[in-house]
Amino acid sequence: MAVVFQKTKGLTDTPFHYCPGCTHGIVHRLVAETMEELGVLDKAIGVAPVGCAVFAYEYFNCDMQEAAHGRAPAVATGIKRVHPDKIVFTYQGDGDLAAIGTAETVHAAARGENITVIFINNAIYGMTGGQMAPTSLIGQETLTTPYGRKPETNGYPIKMCEMLSTLEGAAYIERVSVYDVKHVLNAKKAIKNAFKAQINKKGFSMIEVLSSCPTNWGMSPNEALKWTKDKMEQYYPLGVYKNTLEEEK
Amino acid sequence: MAKVLMKGNEALAEAAIQAGCRHYFGYPITPQNEVTAYMAKRMPEVGGVFLQAESEVSAINMVYGAGGAGARVLITSSSPGISLMQEGISYIAGAEVPCVIANIMRGGPGLGGIQPSQSDYFQATKGGGHGDYKLIVLAPSTIQEMAELVQQAFHIADKYRNPVMILGDGMLGQMMEPVDFDILKKEENKIEEKPWATTGMGTRNKRNIINSLELDPQILEKHNIEIFKKYQKAAREEVRYEMTNCEEAEIILVAYGTIARVAKNVIEIAKRENIKVGLIRPISLWPFPEEPFKKTKDHVKAYLTIEMSMGQMVEDVKLAVNGQKEVHFYGRVGGMVPEPMAILEEIKKIRGKK
Ligand SMILES: Cc1ncc(C[n+]2csc(CCOP(=O)(O)OP(=O)(O)O)c2C)c(N)n1
Ligand code: SF4
Numbered sequence: 001m002a003v004v005f006q007k008t009k010g011l012t013d014t015p016f017h018y019c020p021g022c023t024h025g026i027v028h029r030l031v032a033e034t035m036e037e038l039g040v041l042d043k044a045i046g047v048a049p050v051g052c053a054v055f056a057y058e059y060f061n062c063d064m065q066e067a068a069h070g071r072a073p074a075v076a077t078g079i080k081r082v083h084p085d086k087i088v089f090t091y092q093g094d095g096d097l098a099a100i101g102t103a104e105t106v107h108a109a110a111r112g113e114n115i116t117v118i119f120i121n122n123a124i125y126g127m128t129g130g131q132m133a134p135t136s137l138i139g140q141e142t143l144t145t146p147y148g149r150k151p152e153t154n155g156y157p158i159k160m161c162e163m164l165s166t167l168e169g170a171a172y173i174e175r176v177s178v179y180d181v182k183h184v185l186n187a188k189k190a191i192k193n194a195f196k197a198q199i200n201k202k203g204f205s206m207i208e209v210l211s212s213c214p215t216n217w218g219m220s221p222n223e224a225l226k227w228t229k230d231k232m233e234q235y236y237p238l239g240v241y242k243n244t245l246e247e248e249k
Numbered sequence: 250m251a252k253v254l255m256k257g258n259e260a261l262a263e264a265a266i267q268a269g270c271r272h273y274f275g276y277p278i279t280p281q282n283e284v285t286a287y288m289a290k291r292m293p294e295v296g297g298v299f300l301q302a303e304s305e306v307s308a309i310n311m312v313y314g315a316g317g318a319g320a321r322v323l324i325t326s327s328s329p330g331i332s333l334m335q336e337g338i339s340y341i342a343g344a345e346v347p348c349v350i351a352n353i354m355r356g357g358p359g360l361g362g363i364q365p366s367q368s369d370y371f372q373a374t375k376g377g378g379h380g381d382y383k384l385i386v387l388a389p390s391t392i393q394e395m396a397e398l399v400q401q402a403f404h405i406a407d408k409y410r411n412p413v414m415i416l417g418d419g420m421l422g423q424m425m426e427p428v429d430f431d432i433l434k435k436e437e438n439k440i441e442e443k444p445w446a447t448t449g450m451g452t453r454n455k456r457n458i459i460n461s462l463e464l465d466p467q468i469l470e471k472h473n474i475e476i477f478k479k480y481q482k483a484a485r486e487e488v489r490y491e492m493t494n495c496e497e498a499e500i501i502l503v504a505y506g507t508i509a510r511v512a513k514n515v516i517e518i519a520k521r522e523n524i525k526v527g528l529i530r531p532i533s534l535w536p537f538p539e540e541p542f543k544k545t546k547d548h549v550k551a552y553l554t555i556e557m558s559m560g561q562m563v564e565d566v567k568l569a570v571n572g573q574k575e576v577h578f579y580g581r582v583g584g585m586v587p588e589p590m591a592i593l594e595e596i597k598k599i600r601g602k603k
Contacts, residue, residue, distance in 0.1 A: 012456075043449035045318065048460075057458050063447035065317045065459040068340050071310035074302070078314025078322075079447065081272060081298045086449045104310070107303040 010036040014058045021221020023178045023211040023228075024052055024120060028059055030178075030188045031091065031118055034195055035062065040087040045079050047072040051093035052126040060091075070101020073108035076115045087198060089116040094135040095125045098158050102134075105160070112169025112203035116194045119160065119206055122213040123232060130216030134158045137235055142216070157235060161208050165241035171202035173242040177210040177233060179225040193245060202244050210236055252427040257392045257417065258283035258325075260428045261351055262291065264396035265323045267430055268403040269440050270349070271297035272322040274311040276304060276330060279363045280419035281353035284325045305330040309337030309350075316346040317459035319446030321403050325351040327419070328369050329360060331377075338412055339378030343461030345476065347406035349399065350384075351415040353422040356584045364584020365419035367506060370561035373416050374535040381473050383480045384414045385487055386534040388505040392426040398532070400433050405487060407441060409479050416534060418557065420507045420586070488540070489532035495545050498527030500596050503554040503566050505531050507586075512555060514589045519596060526596060534562070542569040551575035551599050555587050575599070 010032025018024045035041050041062050048056035050069035057064035067075040072090035080088040097105050097119050108115065124142055125131040131144040135157050139148040149157075165173045172194050176187040187209060194205035210232045212224035219227060255263070262284045265273070273288040285301065292299035302308035305326055315322040326334065331352045341348060354369050356362040373386045385405055389395040395417065402413040447457045463469040491509075494516050495501060502512040509530040519526040527549075529541045542552070551574055554563040563578040570576050579595045581587045 042451050045447045045449055047314070054462060057460055061456065063450055063457045065314060065447055066344070066462055067313070068310065068336055071306070071313075071337070074307040074310035075314035075317075077300070077307075078272075078274065078311035078316070079318040080314075081300060081311070082315045082318040082320040083448060103303055104307050107307065 008033045008036050010041055010061050011059055012061050016059065017055060018052065019215045021212065021214040021224060022052070023209070026178045026184060027118065027120060027187070027209050027211065028056070030184070030191050031089070032060060034188065034191045035087070038192070038195055038199065040195070040199070043085070044087045044089065045083065047076045047079070047088070047090040049090065049092040049096040051096050053091050053093060053120065054127065056091045070096050070099070071104055072096065072101065073104040073113065073115070073117065077108055077111070077113050080113060080115050084114070087195065089118060089195070091118045092120065093126065094119070094121045094123065094133040098134040098160055106164070106167070109164045109167045109170045109204040109206070112171065114198055114201055114203055116198045117204070117206040118191065119208040120211045121208050121236065122211040124213050124216050126213045126216055137231060159236060161206070161241040164206060170204050170206070170242050171244045172197035172205035174240045175208040175210065175236060175238050177228055177238055179212070179228045193243070197245055200245070208236070252429045254425055255392060255428050256283050256423060256425050257395050258353065258422040259287050260392045260396045261325065261399055261415065261417070262287040263430065264399035264433070265349065265403070266291055266295055266297070267433065268321065268400040268438050270321040270323045270403060271295065272315045272320045273298070274300050274302050274308040274315070274322070274324055276302050276308050276326065278327045278330045280355055280365070280422050281325050281327050281351070283422070284351070305333035306336065309334040309341070312348050313337055313341050313344070313346055316341065316348040317344065317447055319443045319448055321440060323349045323351070325353065327353050327355045328357050328366070331369060331372065335378035338384070339380050339382065340461050341412050342378070342382035342384070342476070343380060344459050345410040346459060347410050348412050349402045349406055349415065350412055351399070351417065354416065354418040356582065362584045363419065365507065365586065366557050366582065366584060367418055367508065368558040368561065368582060369416070370534065370556070370558060373414050374537070374565070382476065383535055384412050385409065385483055385536070386414045386416050387489070388416045388532060388534050389421065390506050390509045390530065392421070392424070393428050395421065396428050396430060397433055400438060409483055411479065416506070418507055484536040487533055488536050488538045490538035490541055491530040491532060492541050493528040493530070494525070495527035495529065495541070497548070498525045498545070499550045500524070500599060501527040501529055501545055501549050501552050502592070503529045503531070503552055503562070504556070505534060505562065508555050508557060511587055511589055512592070515592045515596070518589055518593055524596060524600065531562070537565045537569065539569040542566070546570065546573050549574060551577055553577045553579060553595055553599060555592060556580045557586065558582060
């Protein structure tokens, strides 16, 4: 019998702990498949964040280090400077990357650190139970914005792709989503480009994935996907924000 | 190489390079800026990496990454910078990653000043970051010793897979003395294989994970107990101290680092007045040496601890003496250095007491 589909070698057999309908799992698979297809699993070193993906080190089938909240780009920098020819990536949520770890993110990009960052933007702190994230939308209700996020008191959501693409050191920056098959396939392509940018030693690459958190948004998985599409995409337009890979062609 | 005249900070940097350290991550802060400058110049010459991070928080996490990836790695800072690194230090200890951290102390708390101080003793020896862990803390008192201890520190860090701290102060960092790098123990510079490091799996069939997270309380307790066994081993094997003139001393001074040099002067001045003064100089601050106190407690009248702090090491001295003899304290802070005559006055006061 011909095998038409099988689990990627990029993931271990450890079952995911993610909530039903959470898109963290999809993104894990895309990252893992990408590394398998590019043939870099044996030389990949990943950095897991603090947040719902804290156990990423259990899932990716490669060497892994677990970082403190927000510090993954600094940890990845240390690893990459020791092993410049290995493939180093981080996997981080919005609380991790755009709040406590903003400095680490901005400066890794500014240095053109040759690493790949997978950024899960679910507009909320998932793991700690649904507090406001720097990416929470205006009006969004969370545990710490029970009356909705108000710019007067909570400020405005941060657009990381837009911000980082202004930096010289950034080589590949794209925002994608995973709410339907078409977008999942596109996300895969983006992630592959980001890893290719690193393989070609172009500098810092980041893929922002608009992701769902049905549990803390208080929605069914389907409603959550719809909210990602209707609400998040409005504020966070999908697309390639920086691409030095193409400049070569 | 013959003796070279060097600043303490430079000797620290050069000793690290000679110990096989090829990765340095730092952030400028006085009085240790010579280290960053030296590393920026020297590392490219030896094929190493110098990186100025955007903050101490970032720098220590680079150290965590690099140490986890198998490199001998150094980080240096001074008091406020070391405070910022505490998060990373706790993670590094929890994940059992070796590295060497040097604190060239200045006055505090807060922004404090830039003059020498010893007021981070508690932070260095009692924790500083969260959780049950220990740093092995070594305190040089000369620049030659600085170089030697830095080299030993790399060896000890690898041996225990634990951060080792060199605790110096601004005076030691800034002053110049001749250093002989040839007499350093070369066998300690041999870097052993690190099969646990994240180097990419290659042909290895098991993944390497560097991690400090454990949600199962039973397993976390086991991990805590395991690392404490390591610390117990260090407490047996890594005790270092020096005793000067202790055999017949009636008063024994206790001091570490640069202040121990002042104390040695006091011994000489006191001799002229027929007062027998000795010195116990802890070199390892953790593990704290208890033997010299056991050896001296029978014939000594009292101990006098001298520090550039409001009294921190004096607590460990009291624990070591365990109530069997008087323990006194004299300290100056804010960047002030205790003066020999002031210490002699203290000694006379103690002798005068019934
Ligand atoms: C220094 C520190 N502060 C706070 C926390 C608590 N904490 C754990 S996860 C988290 C939020 C994570 O949110 P995000 O990065 O958006 O990831 P998500 O869980 O949504 O995937 C916080 C605040 C921590 N672990 N460490
Ligand atoms: S809390 Fe949200 S982000 Fe976390 S696993 Fe559940 S659905 Fe996913």
